[in-house]
Amino acid sequence: MTTVTGKSAAHPALNTRLCKLFGVKYPIVQTGMGYVSDAKLTAATAAAGGLGIIAGGMLSYEELAEAIAYVKDHTDAPFGVNVRANQEDVGKRIDLLIRSGVKVASFALAPKRDLIAKLKDAGLVVVPSIGARRHAEKVAEWGVDAVVVQGGEGGGHTGAVPTSLLLPQVVDAVDIPVIAAGGYFDGRGLVSALAYGADGIAMGTRFMLTSDSPVAQRVKDVYLSKSVNDTVVTLEIDGIPQRVLRAGTIDQLESTRGPQRMLRALRNAVAFQKLSGTSWKNMISEGLEMKKSHELGWRQVVMAANAPMLYRSALVDGNAEVGVMATGQVVGLIDDVPSCAELIDRIVHEAELTLARLGAVDTR
Secondary structure: OEOOOOOOOOOHHHOOHHHHHHOOOOOEEEOOOOOOOOHHHHHHHHHOOOEEEEEOOOOOHHHHHHHHHHHHHHEOOOOEEEOOOOOOOHHHHHHHHHHHOOOEEEEOOOOOHHHHHHHHHOOOEEEEEEOOHHHHHHHHHHOOOOEEEEOOOOOEEOOOOOHHHHHHHHHHHOOOOEEEEOOOOOHHHHHHHHHHOOOEEEEOHHHHOOOOOOOOHHHHHHHHOOOOOOEEEEOOOOOOOEEEEOOOOHHHHHHOOHHHHHHHHHHHHHHHHHHHOOOHHHHHHHHHHHHHHHOOOHHHHHHOOHHHHHHHHHHOOOOOOOOOOEOOHHHHHOOOOOOHHHHHHHHHHHHHHHHHHOOOOOOO
């Protein structure tokens, strides 16, 4: 079992409310990226002093249980699990998190009040991701412990407002800890988020491009070759805006129209149903929930079945030519693949240098 690594102490400005809330050494979060944030990446992040989060949404219940056990076997540091609030067996999964002593439950879509209450009563920290001030205000009123605020620069599902505008809006609107996401990759960014009033940062693309990430090196090389202008926000994956690399099949997806698009989506839905073992009843139920919560048309709901197989092709199977790769614009500023420990130590060191340059007082 690995304990937390890194420096003996960080600058007092880096010891934020987030560190106390999560029980971690540094206010740095590795997001729960589907097919990327596996048990190994989560354990490596946690052992390095950040908060690692298992992406539980694409895992079966049994796979999730195995992932949690792996992390607990490899580090005694706190970690989190990302859960899909609309899954058919979400109650069973929440019971697993409680029974296993998981510290943080994170959500891409806000869970209902009763689920929040159950988690909090069991001592878990509840952290949903939001993309608008009104959403932060709503979940704060429901009793969540913190929020991840992702600006438009971020990868995957994203909005139009950049982090530099969304973050201060949310910080001014809620009293709970705020975690900034979208555009972060180094210590300067961490300090800038703290200056806006955030309590830490969350990173996806930067943690994907580490040696602890399960993504194949040939796919990482595609990411490393891209500039900040090589991403696109598209509706053609699941009908909801997503930021992805301008690579693989994205140009083909955007040029496909009418019956061809629907046929492709249905084919991928069948493939995902067989691969995941998810019942058709549950897939339809989740589709109806997505239609209601995102105000989607039926064409968009059918298209949503595309996403798991398109991402799996690149991120799991290593087929960068035929898959889809979510990314933040920050991909254009990343040029190496360090370990999680090396990355977090570097970010902390850069943050300390930045604070010193700005004349911040170190009271140690």
